[in-house]
Amino acid sequence: MSDAIHRRGLMLVLSSPSGAGKTTLARSLLAADSHISMSVSVTTRQARPGEIDGQDYHFVDTQAFGEMRNRGELLEHAKVFDNYYGTPRAPVEDTLGQGHDILFDIDWQGTQQLQEAAADDLVKVFILPPSAAELEKRLNTRAQDSAEVVAARMSKASDEISHYPEYDYVIVNEDAEQARVQLQAILMAERSKRARQTDLSDFVKALRDTL
Ligand code: 5GP
Numbered sequence: 217m218s219d220a221i222h223r224r225g226l227m228l229v230l231s232s233p234s235g236a237g238k239t240t241l242a243r244s245l246l247a248a249d250s251h252i253s254m255s256v257s258v259t260t261r262q263a264r265p266g267e268i269d270g271q272d273y274h275f276v277d278t279q280a281f282g283e284m285r286n287r288g289e290l291l292e293h294a295k296v297f298d299n300y301y302g303t304p305r306a307p308v309e310d311t312l313g314q315g316h317d318i319l320f321d322i323d324w325q326g327t328q329q330l331q332e333a334a335a336d337d338l339v340k341v342f343i344l345p346p347s348a349a350e351l352e353k354r355l356n357t358r359a360q361d362s363a364e365v366v367a368a369r370m371s372k373a374s375d376e377i378s379h380y381p382e383y384d385y386v387i388v389n390e391d392a393e394q395a396r397v398q399l400q401a402i403l404m405a406e407r408s409k410r411a412r413q414t415d416l417s418d419f420v421k422a423l424r425d426t427l
Contacts, residue, residue: 221419223412225312227334228252228403229320229327229383232343233373234297235355237389241343242321244396249403252317255308258284261299264360274304292322292329297368301326312337317403324379331382339406341399342383346390348373 232238246254258274260281269275276284281300285293293302303322311318320330330338345351351373355366380386385402389395410416 221413222315222415223407224337224414225314225316225318226339226406226412227308227312227318227320227330227337228406229322229330229338229340230343230399231322231324231327231340231376231379231383232389233345233351233376234369235351235358235373236343236345237354237392237395238321238343240392241387241389241395241399242319244392245319245399245403248396248400252319252403253311255303255318255320257301257303257322258290259299259301261297261301266360291333292326294323294325294329296323296325297365297372303330317407324376324382327379327382336411339385339402340383341385341387341402342380343395344377344380344386344388345373346388 230238230242242254246252256270256272256274258276258281260276260278261273263269263273263275267273278300281293281302284290284304285302289305290302291305291308293300295301301322303320303326308318320326322330327338327340331340345354348370352366352370355361355369361369387395387398406412
């Protein structure tokens with residue numbers, strides 16, 4: 217895209233049932249595109265092996281989470297699988313203000329709250345697994361969660377999937393590379409929307425003046 221025209225940053229939301237490959241997809245998009253960064257959520261859940269505080273999540277206790285929420289520091293928040301999750305407001309506002317895009321890995325409850333707060337800036341993408349068998353396989357091979365946690369996530373998947381009509385785009389994640397290409401195409405198209413290119417009229421005026 218041309219750097220001659222400024223644009224408003226957009227909020228790209230990815231939601232899916234747990235295990236549909238959303239985290240891998242988010243990482244490959246971030247690696248391929250320097251104009252988008254990740255929103256790091258706060259959560260009360262325990263860190264999984266290998267997760268880094270401040271990078272994957274900000275891991276906090278229930279009291280600290282409640283205080284952030286009460287002070288209005290969370291743009292959205294939800295309870296998912298018995299833990300609290302929320303999006304810190306300040307980094308999102310800073311990033312958008314700089315004309316950069318921001319990627320959210322949040323559930324349908326958080327997406328609905330962002331829809332109420334910032335509908336114009338929101339691009340909502342739902343990721344589906346190709347099959348139930350594949351979903352279970354991915355949850356098991358992640359090998360970070362106990363059998364009980366995997367079973368709970370499988371039984372929640374149907375509820376989560378029922379929210380797909382609330383999203384603008386749907387990607388069936390059969391092949392990681394193909395899904396990444398599809399997601400980048402969505403991002404490119406959304407960036408090109410006329411309403412997001414904020415000083416387009418000045419640019420076009422200057423262009424016409426020289427014709
Ligand atoms: P996990 O515990 O597997 O990292 O995430 C569980 C679920 O919580 C996922 O569906 C993820 O998208 C969602 N989630 C993670 N961070 C947030 C957040 O800040 N807000 C909301 N509403 N959901 C979140």
